[in-house]
Amino acid sequence: MKNYIRSDPKILGGKHVIAGTRIPISRILFLLKDGYTVEAIHDEYPDIEIEILKGAIDEAVRFIDSNRNASLS
Secondary structure (H helix, E strand, C coil), rough: CCCCECCCCCCCCEEECCCCCHHHHHHHHHHHCCCCCHHHHHHCCCCCCCCHHHHHHHHHHHHHHHHHHHHHH
């Protein structure tokens, strides 16, 4: 499984970003919350392919789900 989200202390102080960029995944999630579609986010960040955006969003959801399930145990 490909990792679309990375964290490196040398990039934005270790914030989780889309791999190969300096764009925080939190920014993408906030845009989704505000009603942006993946296509509209791509318009904001055209250097990120739509499939990479979708993969990063899916990865963030899996991370949240796994942490949620672990805290319920």
